[in-house]
Amino acid sequence: MPLTSRDLIKRSLTVEISAILTFLALWEAVARFKLLPAYALPSIEEVVAALYSQAALGNLTYALPHSLLHLALGFAAAFAVALPLGMAMGWYRTAQRFFEPLIGIFRPIPPIAWIPFALLFFVSLLQASAFIIFIGAFFPLVTNIFFGFRNVPKQLAEIAHSFGASEREILLKVAFPSALPSVLTGVKVGLGVAWMCVVAAEMFGAPGLGFMIMQMRYVHDIAGVVAYMAVIGALGLLLEFLVKLLERKLLKWKIGLVAEGI
Numbered sequence: 001m002p003l004t005s006r007d008l009i010k011r012s013l014t015v016e017i018s019a020i021l022t023f024l025a026l027w028e029a030v031a032r033f034k035l036l037p038a039y040a041l042p043s044i045e046e047v048v049a050a051l052y053s054q055a056a057l058g059n060l061t062y063a064l065p066h067s068l069l070h071l072a073l074g075f076a077a078a079f080a081v082a083l084p085l086g087m088a089m090g091w092y093r094t095a096q097r098f099f100e101p102l103i104g105i106f107r108p109i110p111p112i113a114w115i116p117f118a119l120l121f122f123v124s125l126l127q128a129s130a131f132i133i134f135i136g137a138f139f140p141l142v143t144n145i146f147f148g149f150r151n152v153p154k155q156l157a158e159i160a161h162s163f164g165a166s167e168r169e170i171l172l173k174v175a176f177p178s179a180l181p182s183v184l185t186g187v188k189v190g191l192g193v194a195w196m197c198v199v200a201a202e203m204f205g206a207p208g209l210g211f212m213i214m215q216m217r218y219v220h221d222i223a224g225v226v227a228y229m230a231v232i233g234a235l236g237l238l239l240e241f242l243v244k245l246l247e248r249k250l251l252k253w254k255i256g257l258v259a260e261g262i
Contacts, residue, residue, distance in 0.1 A: 064209065066202075073133070086144070118131045128204075137194035140186055144185045145186050
């Protein structure tokens with residue numbers, strides 16, 4: 001009997017929850033039996049206590065919105081630039097030849113290397129943080145969008161053109177739906193990289209979760225460091241889950257083919 005999309009979701013959630021529970025059990029075992037020094041790996045109880053303390057002091061509720069704001073601004077700017085650029089590069093050879101060398105030069109540069117430039121160029125830490133996140137998210141986005149539009153079957157465009165569709169209609173109504181799986185892959189990868197860049201972008205002074213990790217480090221509160229790391233990991237997992245929900249909503253036809261084994 002072929003699996004339904006609901007069956008696939010249940011199976012995926014079961015495996016993911018099992019992996020998390022296994023990790024937590026191993027963590028607690030290592031901490032309880034002191035396989036590592038206590039200053040290197042606090043127990044889950046100590047981390048939960050540190051997290052509760054930070055929430056009670058208001059540090060967590062202050063840092064979290066700032067980090068989410070940095071992420072939203074940086075990722076939105078990256079997507080706004082990467083989408084039309086990736087579409088143009090994938091659809092028009094001239095645009096590909098012009099922009100590909102530039103992207104090839106800047107893509108290998110780590111986002112953290114742009115921090116001195118961001119601090120010098122931008123007038124606020126908010127703008128500087130958003131810029132670092134923009135750099136991190138932009139290249140996975142534009143690369144996946146480019147490949148999505150480059151791999152659109154030309155037969156689809158030719159058929160649409162034969163029915164009198166304009167270039168703009170072909171690009172938006174034929175090419176874009178065909179490239180949508182790659183676009184969403186770019187969103188998933190770009191969002192993950194952007195969230196990692198949030199920590200690096202905030203470590204130089206911008207308020208947020210990354211800044212609080214550095215503060216906990218300065219006072220040698222390893223449980224506090226791990227607590228904020230856990231918050232970052234949990235939010236990253238939530239963001240990935242939300243993107244997967246978006247994929248399932250927009251790509252129902254693809255999930256149906258997978259469920260039928262096609």
